Amino acid sequence: MNNNFTGIMFYCKVREIRLLLNMNNIMRNFNAKQYYKLFEDWDDPVIKSHEKDEFKLIREIKNLEKKTIIDLGAGYGRILKTVSPLVKQIVGIDVNPEMFKELEKRANVYPNVTVLKEDVTYLSKLLKARNIVVHKPLLLCLQNTLGTIEGDWQKVLQGMKKVGKKYQGEIILSLYRQQALRDWGLMTYYHGSTMNGEPDLSKCNFDKGWFESKTGYTSKWWTDEEIKKLQELLGGENLQEIKTAQYYIIYLKYS
Numbered sequence: 106m107n108n109n110f111t112g113i114m115f116y117c118k119v120r121e122i123r124l125l126l127n128m129n130n131i132m133r134n135f136n137a138k139q140y141y142k143l144f145e146d147w148d149d150p151v152i153k154s155h156e157k158d159e160f161k162l163i164r165e166i167k168n169l170e171k172k173t174i175i176d177l178g179a180g181y182g183r184i185l186k187t188v189s190p191l192v193k194q195i196v197g198i199d200v201n202p203e204m205f206k207e208l209e210k211r212a213n214v215y216p217n218v219t220v221l222k223e224d225v226t227y228l229s230k231l232l233k234a235r236n237i238v239v240h241k242p243l244l245l246c247l248q249n250t251l252g253t254i255e256g257d258w259q260k261v262l263q264g265m266k267k268v269g270k271k272y273q274g275e276i277i278l279s280l281y282r283q284q285a286l287r288d289w290g291l292m293t294y295y296h297g298s299t300m301n302g303e304p305d306l307s308k309c310n311f312d313k314g315w316f317e318s319k320t321g322y323t324s325k326w327w328t329d330e331e332i333k334k335l336q337e338l339l340g341g342e343n344l345q346e347i348k349t350a351q352y353y354i355i356y357l358k359y360s
């Protein structure tokens with residue numbers, strides 16, 4: 106057996122164990138139907154303008170039709186309908202079995218979408234193990250996915266940077282801001298409490314941008330200082346930023 110094959114087998118085993126652990130007790134209770142209701146069926150002006158700004162940034166990217174998009178924490182496939190006609194290929198990655206079921210179903214409609222039930226904290230390894238070759242990819246981490254990541258968010262950023270640098274890629278990182286958690290954020294969590302559970306005010310820390318619910322759902326909202334550090338960690342060339350009272354979207358590239 107060659108070393109490469111043994112390595113891949115080992116990686117698959119570790120991944121399987123991690124997924125099982127996650128499924129049993131660690132994973133957030135995301136649910137495609139409820140998530141859809143919370144984000145797409147709801148006429149909240151901030152949710153709508155956040156989505157509009159994310160899409161605007163994507164649409165304005167040069168040579169978009171030649172790009173492969175890697176959507177980290179792709180959820181139920183929110184972006185597929187809008188983005189897949191504009192790009193060469195989308196690779197959507199999600200680890201949550203409930204979300205993945207819907208992602209897989211939606212992906213079937215589009216010939217240029219591939220989906221992977223994988224853990225994005227191992228981005229570089231998983232692309233290699235799945236033989237996914239990308240050139241100048243656009244890596245997306247939208248709608249504060251980084252704040253609800255299963256596992257170590259720093260590993261996700263390091264993986265994005267590694268892949269971005271290696272293949273001269275671009276990154277769009279879309280975050281919720283700490284300042285907005287106390288009012289707008291809390292209101293959205295009450296609205297979505299069937300999925301995320303009722304807010305547990307004794308465990309939330311608004312100054313630190315920490316949300317926690319009575320069912321143990323957590324989410325990190327980012328302070329300006331943290332956002333600056335994330336940008337330093339990613340490096341690259343900052344191409345654009347969209348900053349509102351509630352969200353912060355960063356667009357950068359590696360050359």
Ligand SMILES: C[S@@+](CC[C@H](N)C(=O)[O-])C[C@H]1O[C@@H](n2cnc3c(N)ncnc32)[C@H](O)[C@@H]1O
Pocket residue numbers: 135177178179180181182183184198199200201204223224225226246247248249250253254255256
């Ligand atoms: C806040 S939702 C956002 C979904 C999607 N990005 C969107 O904008 O509609 C975060 C998603 O990331 C997924 N996720 C969290 N941690 C992950 C991980 N380590 N690997 C892969 N997916 C992950 C969750 O299952 C969930 O579907």
